[in-house]
Amino acid sequence: MNEQGLIDKLPRERFIEKLPRALPGLLLIVATTVAIRLWVEPWMANAVVFEQKGWLVKVTHLNYILLGIIMGMAYRNVIFGGKLPAVFADGFRLSRLFIKTGIILLGSLYTVQAIVKLGAMAIFLIGGFVILSIVMVLWLGKVFRMERSMTGVMANACSICGVSAAVATAPAVEAKPAHVAYAIATILGFGILTMFISPFLGHALGLNDLQYGAWVGTGILNSGQVLAACLAFNPNVAPGTAVSVGEIWNIMRVISIPFAVFIVTVWYWAGHDNPQRQQKTLTALLVEKFPVFVLGFLGMVLLTSIGAFGDVGIKGGPPASATIKMIRDWMQWIFGIGLVGLGGYIDLKELSQAGGAPFKVGILVGVTKYVLALIVVLVIRDYLIEI
Amino acid sequence: MKDASARLLVAVDGSEASAAALACAAAQVRCEGRSLTGVFVVDTGWADYIGNDWQSAAGARQGFLDYVRADQERHAAAARRQFEEATAGLADCRFEVLAGDPAECLVARMADSDAAALVLGRETFAVCGRPSVKRLPQTLAAKLGAALQLV
Structure with a gap:
């Protein structure tokens, strides 16, 4: 094969063409989720360990969400020896669609009024932490003499939305893919660590759902990891639970990706030898980078607000309708499947x-943000707005 | 046992690491009359690494993957130039571009060719690969054994 035109020559298939090939992997994921939810989790709740019934759940706080993620990790890294077999690979890829679908359905937890109340608070906290993280990365980038392009990538990755922000920013600031790969490894590694320790810390500190959701929604970088950390703390999906708070925070950050890419791009090219080369306008970035599933989420909020699914079951109001309850049951299964994937x-x-400078910067900023977010949430806990 | 004068495979990416490996391989070709194949591997593992799925819109993570592919095309072109310059005047030398996981591709190419050994620079493909490519020498040493010449 000649190197010219490799992009065109490597195979690309349409969604529908790949669907049948996804079935084996999907079956494995669904079977794993069913086994965990119907057998493993109930067994853990009743098992007697150290002469205490339910020790495995009470002390380790393992629920079907964390067990599913651990099982997914075990498939790739242990059972299949480091790589998913081709027969299962497309099914695991499809599972990401489940997470996005679940987030769209999460829109059924909120009314427009609730979104406005929570969103205003989220903008205040998220905005503050975004600015703080960007300033810190720009400063550390100088301290560790990181390339300007990598500093830009890390600024958005650490402040906005992890991997999504890193890969959205990299082409705009001409970052070398091999360098971006190390930044991604740092971000993912840190996120996975916080995803597992946050539920323990949250329970140990006696945080309620609102405080916990606000903390991890601010302190954890990646969407999937925020979702997993919230559901690991409290697997219930209802208004006021950890996932309903954390996801609003997360969506606020996701929406800001195109704006953050634009700002960092302007900063990068302002200091470049050839500043005229910056091409993308904010409008172009909005069209190109805006996360489409957020529109689905907002559509769901709108439908919920006009009563399309009946009562939502907000605290102090009428109980949730049968339709809403059914959607929440689906969401638990959908998230379970998505997180195994x-x-x-x-x-x-x-x-x-x-390793290298991106690792040092990523860890320093990540830990600062994670700890500071907890402190801020604890300080303002009486002012957090409940829905 | 493979013939000592049989073909050599050398991993090339246009970097200094692969220049050293290429010089070593070319010296063997001159001294021992071997034939030589230069190989560049387009790493197709990026999509899974960044968590891209096949439902993503073209402007989402796929945009970064296209950027990565363009970068790999540049490295492939640089590798070809580097190979052609290093083997100028030598007979029976050819250059190939493969696509897949670098370790798997090189092991498979060794298995289905008449090559006696693979010559590899310690940091070859690090300029354009995922972090795990850093362990490429160790991975290939475990899978190829004596057939690997590490430069």
């Missing part, structure tokens, strides 16, 4: 190679 994409072989 997410675990299957955690490649410990790649993450273990993280």
Whole structure:
């Protein structure tokens, strides 16, 4: 094969053409989720360990969400020896669609009024932490003499939305893909660590759902990891639960990706030898980078607000309708399936190679943000707005 | 056992690491009359690494993957130039571009060819690969054994 035109020659198939090939992997994921929810989790709740019934759940706080992620990780890194077999790979890829579908359905937890109340608070916290993280990365980038392009990538990755922000920013600031790969390894590795320790810390500190959701929604970088950390803390999906708070925070950050890419691009090219080369306008970036599933989420909020699914079951109001209850049951299954797939994409072989200046900057900013977010949430806990 | 004068495979990416490996391989070709194949591997593992799925819109993570592919095309072109310059005047030398996981591709290419050994620079493909490519020498040493010449 000649190197010219490789992009065109490597195979690309349409969604519908790949669907049949996704079935084996999908079956494996669904079977795993069913086994965990129907057998493993109930068994853990009743098992007597250290002469205490339910020790495995009470002390380790393992629920079907964390077990699913651990099982997904085990498939890739242990059972299949570091790589998903081709027969299962497309099914695991499809599982990411489940997470996005679940987030769209999460729109049924909120009314427009609730979104406005929570969103205003989220904008205040998220905005503050975004600015703080960007300033810190720009400063550390100088301290560690990172390339300007990598500083830009890390600024958005650490402040906005992890991998999504890193890959959205990299082409705009001409970052070398091999360098971006190390930044991604750092971000993912840190996120996975916080995803597992946050539920323990949250319970140990006696945080309620609102405080916990606000904390992890601010302190954890990646969407999937925020979702997993919230559901690991409290697997219930209803207004006021950790996932309903954390996801609003997360969506606020996701929406800001095109704006953050634009700002960092302007900063990068302002200091470039040839500043005229910057091409993308904010409008172009909005069209290109705006996360489409957020529109689905907002559509769901709108439908919920006009009563399309009956009562939502907000605290102090009428109980949730049968339709809403059914959607919430679906969501638990959908997230369970999606997060087994997410675990299957955690490649410990790649993450273990993280290093260099992006690793130092990522860890310093990540830890600062994670700890500071907890402190801020604890300080303002009486002012957090409940829905 | 493979013939000592049989073909050599050398991994090339246009970097200094692969220049050293290429010089070593070319010296063997001159001294021992071997034939030589230069190989560049387009790493197709990026999509799974960044968590891209086949439902993503063209402007989402696929945009970054296209950027990565363009970068790999540049490295492939640089590798070809580097190979052609290093083997100028030598007979029976050819250059190939493969697509897949670098370790798997190189092991498979060794298995289905008449090559006696693979010559590899310690940091070859690090300029355009995922973090796990850093362990390429160790991975290939485990899978190829004595057939690997590490430069």
